[in-house]
Amino acid sequence: MLRIGLISDTHNLLRPEAVAFLQGSDHIVHAGDICGPQVLEQLRAIAPLTAVRGNNDAGAWALSLQVTETVRFGAVAVHVIHDLKELGSVAGVQVVVSGHSHKPRVEQRDGVLFVNPGSAGPRRFSLPISAGELRIDAAGQVTAQLVQF
Numbered sequence: 001m002l003r004i005g006l007i008s009d010t011h012n013l014l015r016p017e018a019v020a021f022l023q024g025s026d027h028i029v030h031a032g033d034i035c036g037p038q039v040l041e042q043l044r045a046i047a048p049l050t051a052v053r054g055n056n057d058a059g060a061w062a063l064s065l066q067v068t069e070t071v072r073f074g075a076v077a078v079h080v081i082h083d084l085k086e087l088g089s090v091a092g093v094q095v096v097v098s099g100h101s102h103k104p105r106v107e108q109r110d111g112v113l114f115v116n117p118g119s120a121g122p123r124r125f126s127l128p129i130s131a132g133e134l135r136i137d138a139a140g141q142v143t144a145q146l147v148q149f
Contacts, residue, residue, distance in 0.1 A: 002026045002073055005047065006132035006144075008082075008099030011056065011121035012036040014043070017149040018120040018131050022046050025133070027073070031099035031117065032082030037061040054082035054099060075140045084114075095134065095142055104130040106144045115144045 005025035007018060012035035022028055025047040032054025034040060043049045053065035068081045070093065079093040083100040090096055095113045102125075104118030118130035132146040 001138070002134075002136040004029060004073065004078070004134040004136065006031070006097055006115060006117040006134065007043070007120045008097075008117050009033040009054070009102055009119035009121050010035065010039050011119070012039060013121040014039045015120060015129065015149060017129075019046070021131055021133075021147060021149075027071070029071070029078065029080055029097050031080055031097050032057060032065075033099060033121070034062075034065075035121075050080060052080045052082055073136050076136050076142055078134070084116075094140075095144075097134075102127045104128060104132065104146045104148070106132075106146060113142055113144060115146075117146060118148075120149070 005022040005028040008031035028043050028047045028049045030051035032052045033056045050071045070079045077093045078095040080097045084098045090112050097115050102119035105116045107114045117132035120131045128148045130148045135143045
């Protein structure tokens with residue numbers, strides 16, 4: 001069983017609770033609004049990392065980040081984008097991971113699992129501080145879980 005840690009909208013704050021939660025991940029996906037390279041360095045120290053650029057990711061450090069990425073875990077394709085409003089086709093993708101709204105959510109739509117791990121950075125309004133994970137079994141079945149800190 002693969003464990004894929006999901007995090008988004010850290011806004012230059014990687015909380016110790018999020019680091020502890022992500023320990024033991026086989027891979028980590030960051031859905032943007034990272035806001036600084038040190039967050040990426042800390043996450044890479046835990047597990048291999050796929051990260052996309054969010055609307056608040058600017059400067060030379062962010063130029064290497066793509067706006068979208070699709071990463072494969074065996075037969076499972078996971079598409080990562082910061083803002084769902086910019087999502088195009090999801091053909092051939094089993095999971096879409098996004099951020100931007102700071103609202104944690106797991107939802108199935110037309111056979112695709114949509115996961116927003118919420119924001120693990122500074123609190124915004126009354127929204128929770130959260131992250132998530134995907135579990136992918138040997139048969140390619142995917143489940144998602146969100147946690148609040």
